[in-house]
Amino acid sequence: MAYRQTPSIEARLQDNRSRILEAARTLVGEGGWGEAQVASVAAAAGIATGTVYRYFPSKAELFAQVLSKVSQREVDVLTAMAQADGTATARLHAAVAAFVKRAMRNPRLAYALIAEPCDKEIDEARLTYRAAISEVIRSIVVAGQAAGEMLHDVQPDIAASVIVGGFMEGLIGPLSPLSRQQHEDTETYQREVAALADQIARMACASVAVAPATIQPISRRQA
Structure with a gap:
C-alpha cells in the first residue's frame, strides 16, 4: 500500500x-x-x-524559485492593467509607470530581479519573466494598432521587446546599489519616483505612437 x-x-x-x-x-x-x-x-x-x-x-534553484514567485506577481499586475478600460496608449502608460513605481518600492530586490549578475538558473528564470512581461506589452500594442493609435508597420513582438528593454534599462541606474540616491519614504522621494515613472512611460508610448500621445487617466485601482 x-x-x-x-x-x-x-x-x-x-x-x-x-x-x-x-x-x-x-x-x-x-x-x-x-x-x-x-x-x-x-x-x-x-x-x-x-x-x-x-x-x-541547490541555492540556484531556490533563488530561481524566488525570482519566479516575485515576478509572477508583477506579471499579474501588468496583465490587469492591460485588460483595463481606456485607450491602448493610456493602458501602456499605466502599465509601464506602475512597473517603475513598484520597482522603486524595493530597489534592491528589483535590481536583483532585473540586472544583478547571477547564476545560470536564475538568469533563465529572469528571461522567462521578461518574456512574460513582453507578451503583456505585446497585447497592448496589438490593441493599439487595431485602434489606429500605434504604428501599424512594426511587428508587435519587436515593439514589445524594445519597450520592455527600454524601461528595464532605464531603471538600472536608479535601482543600482551604487546609486547615491537615498531610498526613503518621503514626499520628495515619492515625487521623484512619480516623475521618473511618468517620463519612462511617456517614452515607451512615444516609441509606438502614430502621433504625439495625450495621456488620459484611466479608472483603475492603485498599483
Whole structure:
C-alpha cells in the first residue's frame, strides 16, 4: 500500500516551503543574490540548513524559485492593467509607470530581479519573466494598432521587446546599489519616483505612437 501524507503533514511541508521562499526573498531584498546564502535563509526561516535542501536541491534553484514567485506577481499586475478600460496608449502608460513605481518600492530586490549578475538558473528564470512581461506589452500594442493609435508597420513582438528593454534599462541606474540616491519614504522621494515613472512611460508610448500621445487617466485601482 502506497504511503499517503496526512493533511497535517502536507500543511507543514507547504508551510516550510513558504517560509523558506519568504526568508530568501527578504534576504535578496536586503543584499542581492550574492549576500543571500542558504545558511542565512535557513536561520531566517527558523529551520535547519539541511531542511532547505529537502525542498530545493541547490541555492540556484531556490533563488530561481524566488525570482519566479516575485515576478509572477508583477506579471499579474501588468496583465490587469492591460485588460483595463481606456485607450491602448493610456493602458501602456499605466502599465509601464506602475512597473517603475513598484520597482522603486524595493530597489534592491528589483535590481536583483532585473540586472544583478547571477547564476545560470536564475538568469533563465529572469528571461522567462521578461518574456512574460513582453507578451503583456505585446497585447497592448496589438490593441493599439487595431485602434489606429500605434504604428501599424512594426511587428508587435519587436515593439514589445524594445519597450520592455527600454524601461528595464532605464531603471538600472536608479535601482543600482551604487546609486547615491537615498531610498526613503518621503514626499520628495515619492515625487521623484512619480516623475521618473511618468517620463519612462511617456517614452515607451512615444516609441509606438502614430502621433504625439495625450495621456488620459484611466479608472483603475492603485498599483
